[in-house]
Amino acid sequence: MYKITGLEDIHQVPAKVRQMYMAVLQLFEQGEEAGSIRVSAITEMAGIGKGTAYEYFDSKEEMVACALVYQMQCIFDWLGNMLEEKGSFREQLDFILDEMEVQEERRCCFLRCVHIMTDYSEFSRMIQEKITREEFKPYLPTNVFGRMLRRGVERGELRNDLPLDYLVYCLFSHLVSYLLAVTTKDCFEVNPAKLRPLIYRGILNEIGADSQRQGE
Amino acid sequence: MYKITGLEDIHQVPAKVRQMYMAVLQLFEQGEEAGSIRVSAITEMAGIGKGTAYEYFDSKEEMVACALVYQMQCIFDWLGNMLEEKGSFREQLDFILDEMEVQEERRCCFLRCVHIMTDYSEFSRMIQEKITREEFKPYLPTNVFGRMLRRGVERGELRNDLPLDYLVYCLFSHLVSYLLAVTTKDCFEVNPAKLRPLIYRGILNEIGADSQRQGE
Amino acid sequence: MYKITGLEDIHQVPAKVRQMYMAVLQLFEQGEEAGSIRVSAITEMAGIGKGTAYEYFDSKEEMVACALVYQMQCIFDWLGNMLEEKGSFREQLDFILDEMEVQEERRCCFLRCVHIMTDYSEFSRMIQEKITREEFKPYLPTNVFGRMLRRGVERGELRNDLPLDYLVYCLFSHLVSYLLAVTTKDCFEVNPAKLRPLIYRGILNEIGADSQRQGE
Amino acid sequence: MYKITGLEDIHQVPAKVRQMYMAVLQLFEQGEEAGSIRVSAITEMAGIGKGTAYEYFDSKEEMVACALVYQMQCIFDWLGNMLEEKGSFREQLDFILDEMEVQEERRCCFLRCVHIMTDYSEFSRMIQEKITREEFKPYLPTNVFGRMLRRGVERGELRNDLPLDYLVYCLFSHLVSYLLAVTTKDCFEVNPAKLRPLIYRGILNEIGADSQRQGE
DNA sequence: GATGAATGAGGGTTCATTCAT
DNA sequence: AATGAATGAACCCTCATTCAT
Numbered sequence: 067m068y069k070i071t072g073l074e075d076i077h078q079v080p081a082k083v084r085q086m087y088m089a090v091l092q093l094f095e096q097g098e099e100a101g102s103i104r105v106s107a108i109t110e111m112a113g114i115g116k117g118t119a120y121e122y123f124d125s126k127e128e129m130v131a132c133a134l135v136y137q138m139q140c141i142f143d144w145l146g147n148m149l150e151e152k153g154s155f156r157e158q159l160d161f162i163l164d165e166m167e168v169q170e171e172r173r174c175c176f177l178r179c180v181h182i183m184t185d186y187s188e189f190s191r192m193i194q195e196k197i198t199r200e201e202f203k204p205y206l207p208t209n210v211f212g213r214m215l216r217r218g219v220e221r222g223e224l225r226n227d228l229p230l231d232y233l234v235y236c237l238f239s240h241l242v243s244y245l246l247a248v249t250t251k252d253c254f255e256v257n258p259a260k261l262r263p264l265i266y267r268g269i270l271n272e273i274g275a276d277s278q279r280q281g282e
Numbered sequence: 283m284y285k286i287t288g289l290e291d292i293h294q295v296p297a298k299v300r301q302m303y304m305a306v307l308q309l310f311e312q313g314e315e316a317g318s319i320r321v322s323a324i325t326e327m328a329g330i331g332k333g334t335a336y337e338y339f340d341s342k343e344e345m346v347a348c349a350l351v352y353q354m355q356c357i358f359d360w361l362g363n364m365l366e367e368k369g370s371f372r373e374q375l376d377f378i379l380d381e382m383e384v385q386e387e388r389r390c391c392f393l394r395c396v397h398i399m400t401d402y403s404e405f406s407r408m409i410q411e412k413i414t415r416e417e418f419k420p421y422l423p424t425n426v427f428g429r430m431l432r433r434g435v436e437r438g439e440l441r442n443d444l445p446l447d448y449l450v451y452c453l454f455s456h457l458v459s460y461l462l463a464v465t466t467k468d469c470f471e472v473n474p475a476k477l478r479p480l481i482y483r484g485i486l487n488e489i490g491a492d493s494q495r496q497g498e
Numbered sequence: 499m500y501k502i503t504g505l506e507d508i509h510q511v512p513a514k515v516r517q518m519y520m521a522v523l524q525l526f527e528q529g530e531e532a533g534s535i536r537v538s539a540i541t542e543m544a545g546i547g548k549g550t551a552y553e554y555f556d557s558k559e560e561m562v563a564c565a566l567v568y569q570m571q572c573i574f575d576w577l578g579n580m581l582e583e584k585g586s587f588r589e590q591l592d593f594i595l596d597e598m599e600v601q602e603e604r605r606c607c608f609l610r611c612v613h614i615m616t617d618y619s620e621f622s623r624m625i626q627e628k629i630t631r632e633e634f635k636p637y638l639p640t641n642v643f644g645r646m647l648r649r650g651v652e653r654g655e656l657r658n659d660l661p662l663d664y665l666v667y668c669l670f671s672h673l674v675s676y677l678l679a680v681t682t683k684d685c686f687e688v689n690p691a692k693l694r695p696l697i698y699r700g701i702l703n704e705i706g707a708d709s710q711r712q713g714e
Numbered sequence: 715m716y717k718i719t720g721l722e723d724i725h726q727v728p729a730k731v732r733q734m735y736m737a738v739l740q741l742f743e744q745g746e747e748a749g750s751i752r753v754s755a756i757t758e759m760a761g762i763g764k765g766t767a768y769e770y771f772d773s774k775e776e777m778v779a780c781a782l783v784y785q786m787q788c789i790f791d792w793l794g795n796m797l798e799e800k801g802s803f804r805e806q807l808d809f810i811l812d813e814m815e816v817q818e819e820r821r822c823c824f825l826r827c828v829h830i831m832t833d834y835s836e837f838s839r840m841i842q843e844k845i846t847r848e849e850f851k852p853y854l855p856t857n858v859f860g861r862m863l864r865r866g867v868e869r870g871e872l873r874n875d876l877p878l879d880y881l882v883y884c885l886f887s888h889l890v891s892y893l894l895a896v897t898t899k900d901c902f903e904v905n906p907a908k909l910r911p912l913i914y915r916g917i918l919n920e921i922g923a924d925s926q927r928q929g930e
Numbered sequence: 931g932a933t934g935a936a937t938g939a940g941g942g943t944t945c946a947t948t949c950a951t
Numbered sequence: 952a953a954t955g956a957a958t959g960a961a962c963c964c965t966c967a968t969t970c971a972t
Contacts, residue, residue: 099403105966105967105968106966106967116934117968120967126968178400181401183462183465184462231472239459264488298957321943330957332960334959514935531835531836536962537963546936547937549937550936550937557963558962558963616826617829671890678828688883764954766953
């Protein structure tokens, strides 16, 4: 039988596979490590037989990797749609920061992206291999944020003299900083509320349309 | 016998324990995950008997966690000493960015700090518990960078109207951004050389003495 | 899966579990100690995989303890049935003494009862915990002998003015004495044949109907 | 160096060996099984180095076996001396029953004798091998009780028409019954106080001088 | 297609014994 | 003689994977 690749259309995932994905994600939220999740835990939680899992996937690693890729797809798909609805760059930025601050599950997903990018392990390589495939392209942060930033430029809110890649990097790194600040509240005693204005200023300083005009 | 805690003075670690640490770190560089390192791999590489490992540590997890904590201590100790020798904030900043860019082992260590901070797993909690102990205080990035920044303020290079914690956060988040940019060259096509001036400007905009004067 | 408790109906023990029980008992007869029986020895002898053993039992100790409890159940069940068929107290007594003298496996089981009763170890406690459960009640020597003695009283062969508990104790202790005598032939040079009449006289002296009449 | 055999004169056991014996016996009273006592537990409790233990003994089994043999020697030596002081058979019997009922450590020792006699394991064979050596002879229950019984015959308290071995067996088995009754109070609800007269009558019925006269 | 009982390789840990000091 | 750090064989137990039903 054809096995699952994790890059299927998120709306056409077989029911039992979706149940498995949900189980994996739930186990992650319970603090399990990727490597130490047990197949029996997944199938029991998904309410399916252990053998069934192997009808869809070749190995445990595939199950976990596909579940994470699926979650990324879902969240970035959702995020892309939500950003599309906002009227201005500032509203979009606010929305992202709000999500990072508030939502447990979503912050988790952002964190996991950073976590996976900062790891050389076999398992991370597996996910990286998947998310660099053609099918994943539209869900890549690069593209989700890219679309948002391109519209910002078109609207005249952002500088039009910088390569899009640089705009993406700039936004991304500020977001990571905020994410870490929110996550490690205990470590740096920095109030997220006080940080927001600095994030705005930092980003607009670098890529806002005003900074371009000032430079002229 | 007293078991190793990982917080011993880095110059007084027993020879065999140091050999174990080196083995663990080498295995990490070969791409192993924390959870999948085998005790036999550690002891064989360290050239000691498997039982000996358990004379010093209570479990495999302890072995790995202590090795990582040891590496952090060593690197932040070394970094602190190196920074002390530099004459200006700019020289210090250059030194750190150079290290992040060039040195494999050291970048690894920085990355691992981020990696651990972005993880809820049992294993990460184990390390976090160790590095929040009193003995580790002087090696904490917060303190290493804190000392560097305090001197910057004293020298009149940095603003004196901001809490130190905030200065640390600001520096730290810019460093993480640079680190990610250097690490994920493949993802964002951003040239580190072109990034440097932006990092400098970004940091000095926020915490440089000049920005304070301008605000007045 | 539900784990085995050792108190299942002896006729409904799963085949592989029964094979394990047989292996354990065989190992005992080969002179192994309870604590030093190896799981691999059990499974190899039972002709099953090592993992399978853990499908049914939680630990090695459980395997061994359940096997011993199973043997007790089987033997006391068999003994109870055999005694039921005998027509008189004297025939019943003869039957028990014959069995103690002749049968290797069954004497073993009686001896083990004594062995376990004279031991405080964790392992003995484990068995004692099992055989004091409700399900084991009908197989307890107290009850097997109790039924036999009650019928003796009803038939008018035994005194009816003593509590049943006392009758049981009296029979039991004489049996133990005989058992030890038979077992330690090398130690006391006492001929079992010469002992029998003394056992009969000893028991009937204490609990026989005649002794009651004489006392009146 | 000459190794300890466990049959040395109990008053000439080297100090460190005696400390080891005490440690082993203490561990037994804490409920450890013979096979699961650890060498390190013995040496730590004895306050000596682990290597030292192997100066005196060839193996762990020897250490434990010798400690048990030593305890038997001590207790039966003491018992023999105590019995010597008593003026009549009845007083001697009372003394033994008292000890069985009251003294924890000594009842333990009697129980252990039964426990070892009812076991075929390697370890029990080791002890049995030791206690059947010439040097242990005077401490054997057979002999301790034998001396007591011989004096009973000489004093005219006991029958003189039975072989000594038989007298010993008779006494021994009644003592075991009493021991079991006292030990398993919870199992048979038999009051030791009510049992005593029965034990006396039982023994004297069989081997008392009166029973001989009656038979004539 | 779905199942879950059976498997056995693999790895963590213990602990008796040795031997250099 | 005394020590205790070092050792590695031994063994329990886990769990990914298979396959007969």
